[in-house]
Amino acid sequence: MSVLSRLEAIASKEFKQLARDRVTFGMIVMIPLMQLLLFGYAINTEVRNIPIAIVDQSGSAGARNITEQVRVTQVVEIVDYYATPKEAEEALVAGKVSAVLVLPHNLAQRAASGEPVGQWLVDGSDTMVGSALLALRSMPLQMVAGVPQGAYQGATPSFEVALFFNPERRSEVNIVPGLTAIILTMTLVLFTSAALVRERERGNLELLITTPISPLELMVGKLLPYIVVGLVQVTIILGLGQLVFGVAFQGELLSLAAITLPFIAANLALGLLISTRATTQLQAMQLTFFILMPSILLSGFMFPYAAMPLPAQYIAEVLPATHYMRLIRGVFLRGAETGQLLADTLWLVGFTLVMLVIATKRFRKSLD
Amino acid sequence: MTEPAIRARALSRHFGEVIAVDGVDLDVPSGEIYGFLGPNGSGKTTIIRMLCGLLTPTAGEVSVLKLNIPAEAEALRRKIGYMTQKFSLYDELTVAENMMFMARVHGLSRGAARTRIKQLLDRYGLTAMRDRFAGAMSGGQRQRLALAVATLHSPTVLFLDEPTSAVDPENRRDFWEKLFDLSDAGTTILVSTHYMDEAERCHQLAILETGHLRKHGTPRTLMAELDGRVIEISGPNLRQVKEQAMQLPEVQSAAQQGLQLRILLRAAARDPIAGLRAQLGDGALRYAVTKPSLEDVFVASTHGGDGG
Numbered sequence: 001m002s003v004l005s006r007l008e009a010i011a012s013k014e015f016k017q018l019a020r021d022r023v024t025f026g027m028i029v030m031i032p033l034m035q036l037l038l039f040g041y042a043i044n045t046e047v048r049n050i051p052i053a054i055v056d057q058s059g060s061a062g063a064r065n066i067t068e069q070v071r072v073t074q075v076v077e078i079v080d081y082y083a084t085p086k087e088a089e090e091a092l093v094a095g096k097v098s099a100v101l102v103l104p105h106n107l108a109q110r111a112a113s114g115e116p117v118g119q120w121l122v123d124g125s126d127t128m129v130g131s132a133l134l135a136l137r138s139m140p141l142q143m144v145a146g147v148p149q150g151a152y153q154g155a156t157p158s159f160e161v162a163l164f165f166n167p168e169r170r171s172e173v174n175i176v177p178g179l180t181a182i183i184l185t186m187t188l189v190l191f192t193s194a195a196l197v198r199e200r201e202r203g204n205l206e207l208l209i210t211t212p213i214s215p216l217e218l219m220v221g222k223l224l225p226y227i228v229v230g231l232v233q234v235t236i237i238l239g240l241g242q243l244v245f246g247v248a249f250q251g252e253l254l255s256l257a258a259i260t261l262p263f264i265a266a267n268l269a270l271g272l273l274i275s276t277r278a279t280t281q282l283q284a285m286q287l288t289f290f291i292l293m294p295s296i297l298l299s300g301f302m303f304p305y306a307a308m309p310l311p312a313q314y315i316a317e318v319l320p321a322t323h324y325m326r327l328i329r330g331v332f333l334r335g336a337e338t339g340q341l342l343a344d345t346l347w348l349v350g351f352t353l354v355m356l357v358i359a360t361k362r363f364r365k366s367l368d
Numbered sequence: 369m370t371e372p373a374i375r376a377r378a379l380s381r382h383f384g385e386v387i388a389v390d391g392v393d394l395d396v397p398s399g400e401i402y403g404f405l406g407p408n409g410s411g412k413t414t415i416i417r418m419l420c421g422l423l424t425p426t427a428g429e430v431s432v433l434k435l436n437i438p439a440e441a442e443a444l445r446r447k448i449g450y451m452t453q454k455f456s457l458y459d460e461l462t463v464a465e466n467m468m469f470m471a472r473v474h475g476l477s478r479g480a481a482r483t484r485i486k487q488l489l490d491r492y493g494l495t496a497m498r499d500r501f502a503g504a505m506s507g508g509q510r511q512r513l514a515l516a517v518a519t520l521h522s523p524t525v526l527f528l529d530e531p532t533s534a535v536d537p538e539n540r541r542d543f544w545e546k547l548f549d550l551s552d553a554g555t556t557i558l559v560s561t562h563y564m565d566e567a568e569r570c571h572q573l574a575i576l577e578t579g580h581l582r583k584h585g586t587p588r589t590l591m592a593e594l595d596g597r598v599i600e601i602s603g604p605n606l607r608q609v610k611e612q613a614m615q616l617p618e619v620q621s622a623a624q625q626g627l628q629l630r631i632l633l634r635a636a637a638r639d640p641i642a643g644l645r646a647q648l649g650d651g652a653l654r655y656a657v658t659k660p661s662l663e664d665v666f667v668a669s670t671h672g673g674d675g676g
């Protein structure tokens with residue numbers, strides 16, 4: 001009974017402090033708001049207005065038709081026309097354009113037989129540009145004038161898997177759930193990493209450790225109020241995501257809770273561990289960024305996990321954010337059940353327990 | 369006499385190269401107010417922390433209430449109250465919230481805590497400010513709150529580390545009244561201070577300097593030991609007389625107090641005035657043997673007097 005009583009005492013004390021600390025309280029709401037708007041609007045992984053040139057050797061209506069269709073994608077901006085591929089190549093080397101579309105003499109013939117209608121010459125040095133144009137390669141072309149209906153099916157490849165859940169290629173769809181992982185990592189680790197350090201700096205801890213409280217009671221008690229904080233933030237992010245970006249949540253709320261609670265707990269436990277190591281709040285902050293940077297870069301939020309080199313994948317695998325990124329994208333966009341994502345969920349639960357045990361072991365009720 | 373409440377033998381604590389406490393023996397009788405008198409850096413806080421089990425001694429033995437410290441520190445925590453030197457309650461919680469928090473941490477049930485808090489608020493004159501934030505209180509109010517919190521779970525032993533350093537004399541008097549109430553009820557109190565007037569109120573006293581326990585006993589005994597060693601001189605040119613007196617080998621210290629020059633001799637002499645008069649001259653100076661004060665005891669038992 002006294003265990004529960006102490007847990008409740010710590011948790012409610014922590015909650016009162018939190019509610020009265022206006023800066024922290026503001027951060028709980030403002031960080032998700034700011035981040036979501038910034039990332040949602042500013043980070044645009046879509047590539048637009050790549051400067052290209054056209055070499056139209058056929059001079060046919062079909063060629064003009066295709067050129068027009070490429071132009072309206074807005075992925076490219078036609079800045080020049082050349083007579084021969086050689087001139088175009090020179091412009092490419094000079095950096096005047098990033099790509100050239102060559103439409104050959106026998107365009108109508110190729111279209112009729114279902115062969116590729118033209119060739120892209122692409123400056124591959126910018127991978128983002130490269131992949132954007134690679135996507136154009138499989139662009140479904142409308143009927144070319146003079147070619148009978150249905151004859152052109154072969155040159156229009158089917159959908160790519162990457163487009164499957166995001167047919168409009170909108171980056172917000174991927175960014176909103178991903179941001180949940182990043183914002184929770186940022187705020188929750190930061191809050192709890194400062195939690196014990198602050199008490200130590202202010203001298204509260206010296207009094208607290210002369211009481212019969214056990215380290216585990218102290219740890220868990222401190223963690224409980226922040227679970228509520230985490231849930232509030234998730235609600236803000238997903239609610240705003242729907243409101244502002246129209247990214248609708250398609251899964252089960254229960255599944256969302258089942259994957260989010262272990263992730264919140266994992267971050268809080270990680271923060272507590274930092275708190276037992278850091279001696280000042282500044283140190284706690286620095287250690288938090290040490291966790292935060294790889295979480296942003298390696299978790300699959302910025303770059304696809306599968307495209308990373310193996311060592312980076314190993315590091316990513318240790319970070320709770322990586323696991324949650326997989327979980328939330330699964331639950332959020334594909335409406336996957338928690339059962340299908342059990343491994344990652346269990347990993348988060350395990351991570352939480354391990355961190356808690358280490359933090360508890362590291363926390364000594366002495367000033368030595 | 370019964371078993372002492374606190375007992376330490378050859379207690380030492382090093383922090384790297386620094387020796388903070390060096391071979392201290394200590395016996396604090398049950399139910400007494402025992403004072404630690406010493407300047408900053410004399411090891412008062414370090415000793416108290418070791419006695420509470422917060423610091424592990426480098427060497428030596430400690431037992432508090434027959435419990436071996438630090439091995440049995442956890443069992444001791446239910447029986448001691450600790451008032452830290454720096455205010456260590458939560459500024460952003462109210463008086464009542466701080467007390468409820470600490471009561472619950474000590475394992476009191478909500479109902480028992482409520483009764484106890486009401487009682488303590490009343491006893492320490494805090495009822496009117498029960499909803500005031502601790503951060504918005506004066507030094508004297510904070511200190512009463514800290515004492516109330518330290519006694520929430522009715523501890524047998526209280527450790528008070530410089531409890532009155534941020535408190536005006538009026539509040540200090542009141543505070544000591546509360547300490548005597550607690551002592552009267554059987555609580556053993558160990559209190560550190562650097563105020564002479566406070567030290568004089570203690571049942572017993574230990575004088576500490578640079579980690580050593582220089583002297584201990586009741587204030588009365590300690591002062592009586594100096595009988596015949598304190599002489600007051602009054603007259604003209606006291607600054608000059610002081611310079612002369614400091615040169616004399618038998619003088620341990622000389623300090624001016626208003627119109628008097630207070631001389632502390634290294635040893636009691638049969639006729640101390642005659643000796644001094646012979647060397648400092650008669651002239652207009654008047655000599656008188658006076659009653660030793662606790663400050664004299666402090667100066668006599670530390671090296672503080674050597675340099676003047």
